[in-house]
Amino acid sequence: KAGVTQTPRYLIKTRGQQVTLSCSPISGHRSVSWYQQTPGQGLQFLFEYFSETQRNKGNFPGRFSGRQFSNSRSEMNVSTLELGDSALYLCASSFPHGLAGGQADTQYFGPGTRLTVL
């Protein structure tokens, strides 16, 4: 079974631009979560989507947004990029609780998108 895929793998943008990152979950997984990883702040939760609905959101400004499509693929968007948005963005997919028995909620990660803001 194919794993979680993320595109693009690398991005270089300049301040003020916007960017869209894509995540395709493992087949059958319907929950997608996004994380930002930086050396200073570590791994921080951005948001989670299930059935095209955002069910949970972390403590990030409104410049960070996302969506999920009917095939469970998800995108996140960052508008008006700042230098501090440079990070590795990870997405993870899972079966939500109540489905797939004992492996519910176990998140499997993609390889990440490395975003550099100049």
Add this chain to the structure above:
Amino acid sequence: AQTVTQSQPEMSVQEAETVTLSCTYDTSENNYYLFWYKQPPSRQMILVIRQEAYKQQNATENRFSVNFQKAAKSFSLKISDSQLGDTAMYFCAFMKGAGGTSYGKLTFGQGTILTVHP
């Protein structure tokens, strides 16, 4: 809010020996999951092991096992017969159980860099 603490920023071990990584967490929840993930230099986040809080039996996965002490809120990872491929950053992570509004959110510790020496 939940917090996860990994007090060992770096550890090293000789190949074939055993090493234990420490993790403590703070929560008022009774239903939750705990995970260990590894992140090698490729930055791919890989699930190592999962533990449900309601299970008294410690989880094991081949050379990896945990010591889950619920009352002490401690969740350590033991790696037996260490291999060079175990060299990675290891993250301890917490997730609330089903219900509430904390869908799909992993709370991570700061990570422990493990180096396996030949």
